[in-house]
Each structure stands twice: as structure tokens, then as C-alpha cells.
Amino acid sequence: MSxxxxxxxKDPYTTEIPDLVLDIGMDAKxxxxxxxxxxxxxxxxxxxxxxxxxxxxxxxxKGIKIYADDKAVLSRSLENKLIGWVxxxxxxxxxxxxxxxxxxxxx
Amino acid sequence: xxxxxxxxxxxxxxxxDEGVFTMIRLAHAAKEKGITLNFFNYLDATVxxxxxxxxxxxxxxxxxxxxxxxxxxxxxxxxxxxxIKCTDARGVTKYQTEGVIIGGLYDLGEWTAESDKTILIG
Numbered sequence: 718m719s720x721x722x723x724x725x726x727k728d729p730y731t732t733e734i735p736d737l738v739l740d741i742g743m744d745a746k747x748x749x750x751x752x753x754x755x756x757x758x759x760x761x762x763x764x765x766x767x768x769x770x771x772x773x774x775x776x777x778x779k780g781i782k783i784y785a786d787d788k789a790v791l792s793r794s795l796e797n798k799l800i801g802w803v804x805x806x807x808x809x810x811x812x813x814x815x816x817x818x819x820x821x822x823x824x
Numbered sequence: 825x826x827x828x829x830x831x832x833x834x835x836x837x838x839x840x841d842e843g844v845f846t847m848i849r850l851a852h853a854a855k856e857k858g859i860t861l862n863f864f865n866y867l868d869a870t871v872x873x874x875x876x877x878x879x880x881x882x883x884x885x886x887x888x889x890x891x892x893x894x895x896x897x898x899x900x901x902x903x904x905x906x907x908i909k910c911t912d913a914r915g916v917t918k919y920q921t922e923g924v925i926i927g928g929l930y931d932l933g934e935w936t937a938e939s940d941k942t943i944l945i946g
Binding site: 724726757758759786788789808809811812813815816821823 | 828830841842843846849850852853854856857859940941943944945946
């Protein structure tokens with residue numbers, strides 16, 4: 718088992734990349750890997766209480782951990798508008814994950 | 825103990841999205857944690873360090889980026905290379921901010937081999 722960190726910086730309603738990232742994460746998780754999704758920049762909008770947010774909630778139930786960048790959340794005034802399982806973290810946490818995970822992919 | 829080393833490859837130019845700012849924030853965090861940084865500015869990202877930027881509504885990226893590279897003169901180091909084919913194509917080879925070296929993909933290959941982790945922001 719290896720650790721996969723997926724960093725998402727794109728909004729789910731302007732590009733299909735977030736769907737692709739979620740597919741990759743779910744597939745990797747299904748194969749027994751430790752998967753973390755880290756939302757940065759416009760990627761934090763993926764965790765709003767919307768249809769895509771529901772997909773993230775389902776991914777979380779499958780064991781994918783989800784984090785969001787604090788500045789990206791605050792600058793979009795999304796503190797209280799995200800699905801429940803998203804942990805808001807500062808940039809140092811992302812850096813620690815980048816250095817510690819076996820594989821990192823930035824989208 | 826050997827210092828950890830992170831190589832950040834950027835491919836997008838400044839002011840189009842938050843990518844460069846995210847890179848800078850990661851760089852500050854890396855400095856605090858004692859991680860050596862390598863910036864490889866590739867494709868449109870070679871404009872990041874272009875001198876004399878004067879945006880009206882944003883902080884000048886060149887200054888922010890240049891400060892990180894200059895602070896990298898001390899440990900932990902922060903080096904920056906701009907891809908020569910990319911800078912030549914954009915006419916910015918002679919206008920890179922202080923501390924940025926003109927190099928190529930072989931340099932990126934070496935950094936990738938030396939680094940604990942290499943990420944591409946784009």
C-alpha cells in the first residue's frame with residue numbers, strides 16, 4: 718500500500734478535471750492505497766454543499782481524507798458552507814503531506 | 825542530518841490564477857521548516873521572474889519571488905532556474921530578476937534525482 722496525495726486547484730463547474738481527480742482517488746483507494754485529497758485555490762469550491770460536494774462526501778465514506786486550504790476557503794467566504802468532513806488546514810500541512818506521501822499529483 | 829529538498833516546477837505565468845501565490849506560500853513554509861527549495865520555471869512560468877513588472881491591482885510577482893530566492897542565499901537554500909528555450913521564445917532571457925539562473929531540462933533532471941520530492945504546479 719502506498720500513500721497518494723491528490724491536490725486539486727480547479728473548480729468542478731468549469732472543468733472536468735475534478736471528476737477525473739475523484740475517479741483516480743476512488744480507483745486508488747479501491748486498490749488499497751491511502752488516498753488524501755487536498756483542495757487549494759478554486760479547488761475548495763468542490764467541497765461546497767452541492768452535487769459535487771455530495772460526491773466528495775461519498776469519497777470520504779470510502780476512506781479518502783479531504784483537506785482544504787485555509788486561505789482559499791476564507792478568501793471565498795466558504796467557512797460555513799462546506800460539507801462536514803473537510804478539515805481546513807494551513808499551508809504548512811500541505812507541505813508536510815507533499816514531503817511525506819509516496820506520490821503527489823497536482824491538478 | 826541531510827536537509828530535505830523540494831523541487832517545484834511551474835508552468836503557468838503570473839496573474840492568471842493563484843498558482844504562483846500558492847507556490848510562494850509553500851516556499852515560505854518550506855523555509856520555516858528548513859527545506860531546501862529548487863524552483864524550475866518552465867514555459868509561461870519564465871515570466872514570473874521577469875524584471876520591472878508593474879501590475880496595477882496585484883502585488884508584483886517578480887518582487888515576491890525574487891525575495892524568496894534572495895533569502896535562499898542562506899540555509900536553507902532556494903535556487904531558481906528558468907528554462908532557456910522558454911525564456912528565449914518569450915524574449916525574457918536577459919530580463920530575469922536577480923538570482924535566477926538560465927538553464928535547461930537537464931538541470932531539472934538533476935534536481936529531480938537529487939530532491940526528496942518534485943511537484944509540478946500548473
